[in-house]
Amino acid sequence: MSGEASTQEFSRETLENVLKRRFFFAPAFELYGGVSGLYDYGPPGCSFQANVIDIWRKHFVLEDDMLEVDTTMLTPYEVLKTSGHVDKFSDWMCRDLKTGEIFRADHLVEEVLESRLKGDKEARGLVSNANADAQEEADKKKRKKKVKEIKAVKLDDEVVAEYESVLAQIDGYSGEELGELMVKYDIKNPVTNEPLEAPKPFNLMFETAIGPSGQLKGYLRPETAQGQFLNFNKLYDFNNLKMPFASAAIGKSFRNEISPRAGLLRVREFLMAEIEHFVDPENKKHERFDEVKDLELTFLSKEVQQAGLTTPTVTTVGEAVKTGLVDNETLGYFLARIYQFLIKIGVDSTRLRFRQHMANEMAHYATDCWDAELQTSYGWIECVGCADRSAYDLTVHANKTKEKLVVRQKLDTPRVITQYEIELEKKKFGPKFRKDAPIVEKWLLSLSQDELVKYREQLQASNSFKFTIDGIEGEQELDSSFVKIELVTKTEHVREYTPNVIEPSFGIGRIIYSIFEHRFWTRAESSERGVLSFPPIVAPTKVLLVPLSNNEELQPIVKEISRVLRKEQIPFKVDDSGASIGKRYARNDELGTPFGITIDFESVKDGSITLRERDSTKQVRGDVKSIIQAIKEITYDGINWEEGTKELTPFETKAEDDE
């Protein structure tokens, strides 16, 4: 892409005008006043998204033989209760009891402290008032900020330091801690200055009822992961019982955000692409690690963040795994693959970093987690999470359903183990428990070592033990004529284990918006001439066909080139409007169309056409076949412009503006 992009100042407002004018996306239900957090993708946005998904599928699923599944969004209560989402998938909200307005607690604290720090800078004369006001005004319009006014009030140096430290850790506070911060720093409704209720948890899942009786409670999934975990046995079987392997899913998920803002970056319905890589917890090596080990990435470790710093480390993936910065090869492999994917679809590598989660901000299931963050005008945004979920999910679902979700590995050398085992006197269970007998037997056979120790002690003390089972009424009791619990030493030829899960999880909308920012620039000649410099492979349309005029003589060539492009399945548009060539190209610069083909009266005579490159506006001339060959090679084979057009004739024309 052109170097001009980085030399001009980025204006979010200019970009947003382009994205709106060209219908990349728009607020959903705008005709009805809109619903915050819901957006529709128009034709160029939809096509861009489809290209990103297509590349994702080839880069991850095809390349690493992943097992893609498509599971339902509607999810029954029981599944998400087990996974922990019913109890823990919440944000903290606080209500203004007078106005009924609802705030997301962490965002409110963040915003108020940030505005006070800005006011402090102003008071210290560190920013010009006018500039700050203009920026704030623009921000307010776009981000629906709660804080409407910045007051120039100087703060004590230690208060500034304290605020900055709080902000660095803002993602990590509990509801109680947020409540304490609000009291300590006197944070109220920024508009009315009324006090707010203490933060309460608000579950982010959309609830619904399945079936006509209304009795089966369900949710819209908050992630695609659970559908993959629940199919583990079928997938493992499909993979001919080979380990490790990965499943993948692409689909919409839903989060009922308290107060969505920041456009595509925080929405209530969004496209995700998730991989669940199932791996032996005792061996997280990756067979293709060598292929990526020399790739240099930018890491921001938890230690650095806990020290209140943001200075990243740049090192190779190989080094990072060797030094323990990244826990294991599989995690490292995926970080590298994520990097390669993001660069391929147009992310600016200088605005991409991998940030490790701090202990207090980790999702409830994760044991280690790195986010690929992209820098935008909203700050550094989490776009891909890469978490080691350990054996958490498979374990909780197995415990709940009493179905095994395990791998059975044949051991080359058998191993001797000593453990407690339970033995049932089965013929006595039927008479005692009747229809519940199979449930009780299954429950007993699934007891953990710790539970076996506990019940064994009770048996030794009183010759019986008591227990309750979900779904069976009352307390049960068994004596030693029913069960024996003994320490057994035996030789195992098969090792049974619950796989760990490494999960790269992509928020496609966030990635797409970040690429829009990374690839947007305006031409030196006019700040009105925006360009979206997408890599050709993701550009919504690859070619614009531009006949010089509406003259009928040019029509047969336009038709013929259209036919060829369609046959080659190269997405293109014809613009035979009366607008000047310059205007037509300007329109398509905004759409990010990488190539333009001009058909003129020379074309009628000798069949030659002109090919224009979007970023440099360079042009070459040649016959239809060679030009289309060049387009194909540059778009789909990753060849650069110089290489792809070296057989074609450079073509000079007067400046585009004059055309």
Add this chain to the structure above:
Amino acid sequence: MSGEASTQEFSRETLENVLKRRFFFAPAFELYGGVSGLYDYGPPGCSFQANVIDIWRKHFVLEDDMLEVDTTMLTPYEVLKTSGHVDKFSDWMCRDLKTGEIFRADHLVEEVLESRLKGDKEARGLVSNANADAQEEADKKKRKKKVKEIKAVKLDDEVVAEYESVLAQIDGYSGEELGELMVKYDIKNPVTNEPLEAPKPFNLMFETAIGPSGQLKGYLRPETAQGQFLNFNKLYDFNNLKMPFASAAIGKSFRNEISPRAGLLRVREFLMAEIEHFVDPENKKHERFDEVKDLELTFLSKEVQQAGLTTPTVTTVGEAVKTGLVDNETLGYFLARIYQFLIKIGVDSTRLRFRQHMANEMAHYATDCWDAELQTSYGWIECVGCADRSAYDLTVHANKTKEKLVVRQKLDTPRVITQYEIELEKKKFGPKFRKDAPIVEKWLLSLSQDELVKYREQLQASNSFKFTIDGIEGEQELDSSFVKIELVTKTEHVREYTPNVIEPSFGIGRIIYSIFEHRFWTRAESSERGVLSFPPIVAPTKVLLVPLSNNEELQPIVKEISRVLRKEQIPFKVDDSGASIGKRYARNDELGTPFGITIDFESVKDGSITLRERDSTKQVRGDVKSIIQAIKEITYDGINWEEGTKELTPFETKAEDDE
């Protein structure tokens, strides 16, 4: 595909076992006991679906320059209230007050009458008892039938005729009519014989609440269409104000079916692909109609059905439009394109018909509708609807929101029209209505001709008229000092009209299941050897790589071929399990993999490999490059096996079973 398919008897049970064993799809949340009407696609099903979608996009969106959008599933109440779904998108349910069991009324009537007709046939000795029982048993297991037992009771001839006539019209009855049928034919709970409540409407939309306050009621969309209509102005603008044009959307929709059965054919969450073609109501010609006019289709008109018959008419699309069987060219064009698409992805043309909706079964918005129906073991199934929705949707949304959703067409010859017009004395509105003034003005300017006539009469009678406006409290009154309503004759240079919409709407899951039935057969040598004869272009995996043994000598060639296939982006799998070649191919016949490549010790010597064709089990031998070239041409360029392999050497081997 092989002719064997049609000569052997189809067994749904055998097919379902294959689909389950190979994880094409499975009940969702099976680990938790499942939720009826929800299914997950495993890897082969997911990949098949992705291929179908890819072909759909190329066949419709790319080929006809449609504007694809991706709009949200969450939809606010107001939108679906306006579209009519809140009031009318219901099925009729009746409840057994004793057991609480809920039945879908039309399905119950259908099933009970069908079972009585079966019992009648049995009593007349027209079917053997054993056969009928076995079929019924299988049906019960698979379809969760409510009627558990067929009683051999002979019916009067006129009763048989009456039942048959009711069944032919079963899709067209209102709730009241269904209630009357239940009384007339004494239809009760088939298991308990308890009486049922009269049918009540049950709205099929899933309800949820958007945002933290719980006050914004919303639904999961029942179709993708509304999101496209609401974006009409943006799309029309994006299309440079050219007409006609089409938008398209691919995405999940949701229907809370009362009692889902019949596997993938009736589910609660499903993938749709919908086109909304916006067209001038006065000109429904289609510029590419000539390209399809000679295509012969099978039509079942409403007249034939109303006469209680099912004999279709086979004729060309051109003839059908000319004779008025199909209303217009655009509708005819889409029927033809639907046909071509379905054949391309593997539908059996002899089991495809286009059935016209009868007046009483038409959706509330449609003025004409044809369904592409596919014949399966469940009967003829609606898989694609192709409706002319007229101007219904754009009109209701425009009326509700007071935003114009129209096309402005420059007229070549201006036309003279005479109509009532309203003139406002604007400066008087502010003082009278204050902040509501703009709303009142907008409301007045959007009045229809009929309303203008009404208010004009009131003005003439009493010098004033009264009205109420949504959102403004109380009744309003205006006299003739505020408004004038007069008949005006003027010359229009622009014609303003609301486009009509032709909507082809695809139920992807139903199409996929039907193709599974159409393409499934078992080899003559064993009813256990199932084959899914998918066209290569939609097959989940294109190539199976089979090294003859695990010998290490063969590994380098397997790796090299894998590398080439990956580079060419041809989906493939390696099967280096110890199973016999015959077993490995049998497994992949079930997966519908069209090609097998065998690598043997000859390959090590001279680099030659064997290519096997799934349906015929024919084999040819050649070098890697030629074999892969043949695979590419047959899969992606639609060349047949004989043509694609004519340069390769036929290869004879002993029968597969012996291998």
